[in-house]
Amino acid sequence: MARDSLVRGMGSFFKECDHPRSRWSKCPHSYKIRFRSAAGRQVEESGFATQDAAIDRLTDVYKTKKAAPRGQAKAERISTYGAMRFSEYAAEWKAGQRDLGPASVRHLDSLLEHHMLPLLGSRRMNTFDHKVVEGFIRSMERAGVGLATQANAFDKLKAILLDAYRLGLFEEHPLTGVKPPQYDPKRAVIPSPEQLRQIRTAGDDRFLLIADLMSGCGMRNGEAAAVNVRNIVADDVYRITEQVNQTTGHYARLKHRKAGEYRDVPLPARVRETIEWYADKHGTVDGYLLRHPQDASRPFPYYYLTNQWRRIKKSGEVDIPEGMVIYSYRHFFASNCLTHNIPITDVAEWMGHKNIDVTFKTYRHIMPGTISTAAAILNQHFTA
Incomplete structure (x- = not known):
């Protein structure tokens, strides 16, 4: 849909067709306009034969709003909403x-x-x-x-x-x-390093890779499912650019991020070695390590991880703390950072929290640190 805008506050005029703006004058479709009323509500009008007619109407509306007392506009908003x-x-x-x-x-x-x-x-x-x-x-x-x-x-x-x-x-x-x-932070069940050692190897290679990415880099489930060797931007930095959306099953932008935005997270050597080991053993598709078990052209399915987690818990062969869920791998990452004096502001950014309040409600302890020192610290205290 082609669209053009005027000065701030006047609104915009457009055509709901695929013709470029350069051909609007010859295009048979009528113009539409969109603007905010004095009450603040978005209004759309159609049926304008020419661009001048659309602009004239927007100009009249704009002048009317400007001429109206500010108190009157506010009164209209209060009355409407x-x-x-x-x-x-x-x-x-x-x-x-x-x-x-x-x-x-x-x-x-x-x-x-x-x-x-x-x-x-x-x-x-x-x-x-x-x-x-x-x-x-x-x-x-x-x-x-x-x-x-x-x-x-x-x-x-x-x-x-x-x-x-x-x-x-x-x-x-x-x-x-x-x-x-x-939110009670005590509800966040965090496995011990020894428990993590057992749990990460209780499933198949895919499960181990995801466990390392979540507990070592703080990734969400869907972000770990979209791991790509091309996103290793430095020996100790991984760039998270996308996730496998749980609802659609397709690659999508990150939570709380606009399309094209990313976040860099510390990459412990232990996690980098797991990524490289998995890539050497299983190969990649366009850099992606994890793909659908039945169709390599599709992203890794969310339910596969959930089903495997249920089987591991049901087997009773490893020591899993009461109340632990897959997300507890992320809790381990945060705990590992904060108990080793990495500032909560950095942890909040690496975990992709919308604001630091989310991190603060769940975790604690604020101490200095940088992304490179964090990678070294995390590698030192990460599970062997």
């Missing part, structure tokens, strides 16, 4: 979250459907205050909702209400003074 039910506002807010990947959208939908909308869906937006938010948290506590889920639901509600606050719906932010649910 304040009367909305939370379910309507949340749906409109969600539509604007274009940076969310499929897995993140799925998670958001689950939080809305099971926790937020049943309790808040029918509430008018202009009736939110700190007591309403505290009541929401207490309701989740009474229902026995897990602390991690409580924290996630609270964070999403916070984002939605912040959006409403910026529109002017509240004189004071509804979350002011509210104590958020606290």
Whole structure:
């Protein structure tokens, strides 16, 4: 879809066709315009035969908004959005979250459907205050909702209400003074180095590779599944550029990152040796080490790792701490870093957390360190 924009605040005009802008004047399709009303709502109009007609309409709208008193525009926003039910506002807010990947959208939908909308869906937006938010948290506590889920639901509600606050719906932010649910770091089960030695070799070569990548580099499951020898950018640095998306089964951008963004993580020599060993033994496809067991043209399937983990646990042949999950490999990485005085700011960046609060809620201890010294330290204390 071709599109062009005017000065900031005027909106844009475009054509919903594949013709380049240079051919718009000869293209038979009509122009459309898109702009924000005085109330802040996105509006789209169509049926403009020429570019000049589209621009004239945008200019008229822009002048009208500029001429209107700022108080009037705010009053219109409050009137429009304040009367909305939370379910309507949340749906409109969600539509604007274009940076969310499929897995993140799925998670958001689950939080809305099971926790937020049943309790808040029918509430008018202009009736939110700190007591309403505290009541929401207490309701989740009474229902026995897990602390991690409580924290996630609270964070999403916070984002939605912040959006409403910026529109002017509240004189004071509804979350002011509210104590958020606290995720209990004791729930993060971390295997000991000896337990990790046993567990990492309890499965096949694929399982060992993923265990080393997660516990040695702090990768998420999907990131480890997308491991590529071309991403070893230095002897002690690995560049994480993508993941295998759990929902789609395809390669996708990283969580909390835009397309094309990456993060560099320390690469202990022990992990680099595992990568090189696996590549020599099993080969690669376009640099990728892990592929679908039945079809080498497809990415490594998420369920394969889960199924193997279940078989290892069921066998009872290795010492697995109570409550440990595959994600505990990541916990081991964080614990190994922090107990050896690597600063939590670096750990948060390497683990790909959206902000340091996530790391701080789960882990602790802040000490200096760099990516190169971290690689050396991690290699020294990593499982043999």
